[in-house]
Amino acid sequence: MTSRFKSKKQIVYDQLRQEIIEGVHPPGTRLIIDEQASRLGVSQIPIREAVHQLESDGFVVIIQHVGATVTELDAKFIYEIFALLESMEVICCRTACQTITDDQLGDLSQLIDNMENNLDDLHLWSEQNKAMHLLLCDIAQTDLVRKMMLKVFDHWERLRYHYLTRVLGHRIEEAHAEHKQILEALRQRDADEVEQIVRLHNRSALQSYIQYLQKAGHLTIE
Numbered sequence: 001m002t003s004r005f006k007s008k009k010q011i012v013y014d015q016l017r018q019e020i021i022e023g024v025h026p027p028g029t030r031l032i033i034d035e036q037a038s039r040l041g042v043s044q045i046p047i048r049e050a051v052h053q054l055e056s057d058g059f060v061v062i063i064q065h066v067g068a069t070v071t072e073l074d075a076k077f078i079y080e081i082f083a084l085l086e087s088m089e090v091i092c093c094r095t096a097c098q099t100i101t102d103d104q105l106g107d108l109s110q111l112i113d114n115m116e117n118n119l120d121d122l123h124l125w126s127e128q129n130k131a132m133h134l135l136l137c138d139i140a141q142t143d144l145v146r147k148m149m150l151k152v153f154d155h156w157e158r159l160r161y162h163y164l165t166r167v168l169g170h171r172i173e174e175a176h177a178e179h180k181q182i183l184e185a186l187r188q189r190d191a192d193e194v195e196q197i198v199r200l201h202n203r204s205a206l207q208s209y210i211q212y213l214q215k216a217g218h219l220t221i222e
Contacts, residue, residue, distance in 0.1 A: 009049040009050055012040055012046045012050040013050035015040065016031070016059075017059060020060075021154060021158040021161060022158075022161050026070065027070050029069065030068065055068070058151075073159065075163055078159060078206065079206075084152045085149070086199060088137075088152070089136070091142060091145055093186065093194045093198050094191045094195055095140035097185075097189045097191040098189070099139060105187055108135060108183055112176075112179050115128045115132070122165070122172070125172055126160075130153050137149060167208065167209060171205060171209075178204070
């Protein structure tokens with residue numbers, strides 16, 4: 001059985017990571033070790049450990065004689081994020097077609113139904129959307145992909161908080177309809193169909209976000 005106990009380093013890491021994602025520490029902000037230790041009521045050791053983990057995960061850069069600084073955030077990062085998400089979701093969904101049980105189909109259907117009740121709650125729907133994609137990893141038993149997807153979702157959330165809070169609300173209903181199509185393809189165990197829908201799902205979302213970012217002046221039109 002996995003222990004639910006969290007070390008001080010893990011607690012500090014989780015908090016600092018979430019604060020970076022939500023923009024509490026904007027891009028370019030220095031994370032001064034003793035200041036963070038005082039603020040969070042811990043010694044410098046778990047702060048240093050957490051900061052090194054944040055560097056490994058791409059949230060901070062550590063520069064000699066300067067210290068830890070929150071990484072800059074470029075809107076162009078959206079291309080990389082969606083390329084990764086699409087690739088991982090194709091792997092999970094194609095594999096899930098071979099492994100999914102009727103009970104798991106029921107769980108997935110129930111989650112999608114619950115999401116339909118929260119189309120007006122951007123934050124809750126986003127959390128359930130993440131849970132849905134992670135559930136597909138669990139169904140497919142793609143543990144490594146799941147771990148990688150969690151990290152990519154963190155960077156997606158940071159990008160969303162920084163640039164895309166408004167536009168996501170306009171995309172939810174379309175995304176939800178695509179989730180239902182994914183569910184139906186899984187129910188039919190049609191791996192080629194589910195791959196096609198997943199790719200369309202990601203590319204439609206990416207196109208919507210790119211158009212918004214271009215209009216807002218965050219991306220140049222190429």
